[in-house]
Amino acid sequence: LAKTTQPISMDSYEGQEVNITCSHNNIATNDYITWYQQFPSQGPRFIIQGYKTKVTNEVASLFIPADRKSSTLSLPRVSLSDTAVYYCLVGGTNAGKSTFGDGTTLTVKP
């Protein structure tokens, strides 16, 4: 299993950029890195996915270094509604080998 490690919690203020890093030292060649957001009493929701280098969509960016042993989710100009738990998931073609970490609780303050 590609075990992941994330900070337990982070605090930020509205309007700031937030970077959350996930470590995945034993990532396999065919593994992708996917980030999810979860609000209380809801299922996780997809944010972004990448394999290498940088990926950007309308809500976030994902930075993956050349060795792929870590990844960083970047949320630009966060708002109070971005307060949630963020999970990184590493997995590839074997569905049973994908693992969610324990997540990072992001708290955005006014």
Next chain:
Amino acid sequence: NAGVTQTPKFRILKIGQSMTLQCAQDMNHNYMYWYRQDPGMGLKLIYYSVGAGITDKGEVPNGYNVSRSTTEDFPLRLELAAPSQTSVYFCASSGQAYNEQFFGPGTRLTVL
């Protein structure tokens, strides 16, 4: 599209009882998953399926069973419920193993 639906939303069981958690998806996804999430913790994979008729164990399968007779449905069976199975159960589906997973709203189960 309804996406992924789960029933029931809440359930209280007595120790030793059994029940089936229902999950259905209307996106014609091959892959379906069952996770459990204990309070303040991440999601742990219980079972998954790569298509109708094919299921396999995840990280924490003990005490559970699954079946996948159709592409749409992936029920999770709890036999002889135990307090350790008190958790929130999420069902998810994806087109391929590495694709975005779509999650249902969850079932909150309490075993007393």
